[in-house]
């Protein structure tokens with residue numbers, strides 16, 4: 001296989017020793033909705049190579065955790081603690097670009113890492129716009145003069161054109177981190193295969209974005225089977241009149257996605273596979289049932305008939321890409337659908353890629369790493385990568401490389 005030539009610069013192209021380096025990472029971890037503690041730190045482990053390669057620099061980390069209003073929208077203190085427990089000299093400052101943050105940045109020494117507060121605590125970070133526009137945000141304007149180099153290693157958020165991800169590339173020399181390199185190299189290799197059947201497993205929440213990406217992906221003609229579950233599956237079941245609209249209550253962005261879901265079902269009825277039975281909660285117990293017996297209880301997992309059908313299809317596929325759990329996997333009794341799907345992916349002899357914080361965490365917990373071709377830190381980013389459109393992070397780094405070559 002030929003070596004991939006990157007279209008952007010990497011850490012190999014710059015001398016970072018003694019320099020002040022701002023790194024955007026994706027340490028967006030699974031968090032227990034009740035205790036608010038991190039339940040899986042694999043996205044933090046995944047940035048180790050970059051941090052080690054910058055061990056002679058003054059490093060400041062910028063990252064997000066969750067979204068405003070979500071259960072996992074927490075401070076980055078725990079992330080800093082995990083970095084410390086992994087052997088890094090990391091400290092945390094409860095500020096992003098104010099005086100407190102600037103004073104702390106000033107004091108960072110070679111070999112030390114300062115973690116800034118959750119960047120999504122700043123409203124301007126939520127705006128999505130082209131790099132030149134988000135670069136005007138105070139986040140970028142206040143911080144960039146304090147640094148010599150920007151490193152983007154946030155592969156999981158590579159499809160987001162937000163200030164912390166693409167703004168700094170317009171004003172600082174900018175390169176990709178080791179994780180971004182590894183993800184792009186591995187995903188490029190995995191997508192180069194033209195084998196079929198090609199199966200996409202799509203579940204979890206964030207339905208609005210996922211339905212849009214699914215729509216783009218289906219038009220490529222690449223997908224033979226799109227196997228749906230989780231809240232994405234629930235949306236399609238409603239769109240297909242299998243369950244009533246009242247089940248849409250837990251789905252954020254339902255109104256904006258349901259019409260597209262209906263159109264996709266009409267155009268790709270031979271590709272899209274929907275759950276055929278469900279699991280619901282009644283008196284704290286898991287009840288596997290037909291849709292007609294859900295009695296208004298939310299869809300919390302695919303039922304056993306669906307799991308068996310999906311398992312067979314996945315095991316016999318030549319290529320499988322999976323993103324998003326099949327149900328409310330945070331609760332053990334509703335994790336079985338997701339676990340069966342992951343086991344099927346591990347048993348598949350073809351090229352298999354599991355993406356996203358939740359599915360990756362579960363695959364690691366089940367110790368399936370060696371049986372899956374690649375566990376990607378990207379969920380939405382990986383699915384976007386498959387559509388063939390260049391990721392915003394890559395486009396921004398390409399522009400930065402042109403500017404650096406002057």
Ligand code: 3PG
Pocket residue numbers: 026028066067156157160206356357378379380381
């Ligand atoms: C993810 O978990 O997919 C990334 O961290 C990006 O998060 P977002 O979908 O909230 O932008």
